Amino acid sequence: MIYCVEDDAAIRDIEVYALRSTGFEAEGLETGAELFAALKKRLPELIILDVMLPGEDGLEILRRLRLSAVTRNVPVIMATARGAEYDKITGLDSGADDYLVKPFGMMEMVSRVRAVLRRTSPTRTEEPLAIGDIRLDPGTHTVTVAGRAVTLTLKEFELLRSLMEKPGTVFTRDRLLSEVWGTDYDGETRTVDVHIRTLRQKLGEAGGMIGTVRGVGYRLEAET
Numbered sequence: 001m002i003y004c005v006e007d008d009a010a011i012r013d014i015e016v017y018a019l020r021s022t023g024f025e026a027e028g029l030e031t032g033a034e035l036f037a038a039l040k041k042r043l044p045e046l047i048i049l050d051v052m053l054p055g056e057d058g059l060e061i062l063r064r065l066r067l068s069a070v071t072r073n074v075p076v077i078m079a080t081a082r083g084a085e086y087d088k089i090t091g092l093d094s095g096a097d098d099y100l101v102k103p104f105g106m107m108e109m110v111s112r113v114r115a116v117l118r119r120t121s122p123t124r125t126e127e128p129l130a131i132g133d134i135r136l137d138p139g140t141h142t143v144t145v146a147g148r149a150v151t152l153t154l155k156e157f158e159l160l161r162s163l164m165e166k167p168g169t170v171f172t173r174d175r176l177l178s179e180v181w182g183t184d185y186d187g188e189t190r191t192v193d194v195h196i197r198t199l200r201q202k203l204g205e206a207g208g209m210i211g212t213v214r215g216v217g218y219r220l221e222a223e224t
Contacts, residue, residue: 001025001044002113005035005061006079007053015048018106019113023174032056036064039071046113048100051080051091059090066095075120077112079104129164131220133206136164145206155180156199159192163210163220172217192217 002024006012012028019026029035031053038044047065051058058078065071078091079100091099097116100109128137133146138161143150152160158180162171171179173192181191196218200207209221 001027001042002046002048003027003029003035003038003044004048005029005032005053005058006048006050007031008050014106015109018110020172021174022110023172023176023178024113025170025172032058032061032064035061043070044074046075046077046117048077048079048109048113049096051078059094062091062094062096073120075116077109077116129161131164131167132209134160134164134203134209136161145203150202152199152202155195156202159195159199160203163218167220170213170216170219176217 002019004012004015004019004026006015006028007030009030012030016026016028027038029038032055035047035049049058049061053061058080062076062078065074065076072095075097076095077098077100078096079102080091081102097120098112100112126138128135128139130136135144136157137143141157143152143157143160159176162176162179176192196210200210203210211219211221213219
């Protein structure tokens with residue numbers, strides 16, 4: 001999830017649309033109060049934060065985020081008006097991970113979001129993953145279901161790995177395409193559906209743990 005904190009409704013809606021259309025979950029928020037209310041319900045992967053907000057401004061919000069043990073490591077991209085060099089320097093000194101200068105293009109925004117997430121995301125673990133009867137070992141590139149070896153193609157393996165690394169998280173088809181096939185892949189999202197169907201078949205009964213979220217994508221159901 002990416003939170004876009006922007007008081008201009010038109011800009012906020014475009015930001016959310018651009019992120020969703022490129023495979024991210026996104027939610028638009030108008031004020032700092034709305035942001036902190038949302039943070040109590042869900043911690044985002046990244047926040048795009050406008051400097052000029054009504055009431056508490058973006059720089060003060062950033063300082064509060066960095067003082068909290070819960071939110072201090074959430075990446076933040078600040079957005080400011082062209083020429084506001086003081087705001088940029090102050091924001092970076094206060095812990096912003098990057099800056100966007102208005103007016104900016106939506107593809108520039110998406111590229112910066114991806115770059116910040118790459119820099120701040122922890123290195124993928126090579127430790128074995130186990131959910132239910134499914135066990136995946138990145139080190140040996142093997143998968144077993146209830147002790148039975150399952151042979152997967154490289155893409156099937158990487159699909160399952162992405163889902164198992166974040167159980168319960170909904171992955172859009174575009175996000176899975178980006179993570180598994182790469183950002184330069186320009187094929188159809190149906191490719192994901194075909195691979196998911198084959199993956200479910202190979203996993204047998206355990207394949208039922210891969211749930212379809214209608215109109216969105218897929219998730220691996222976390223154990224309850």
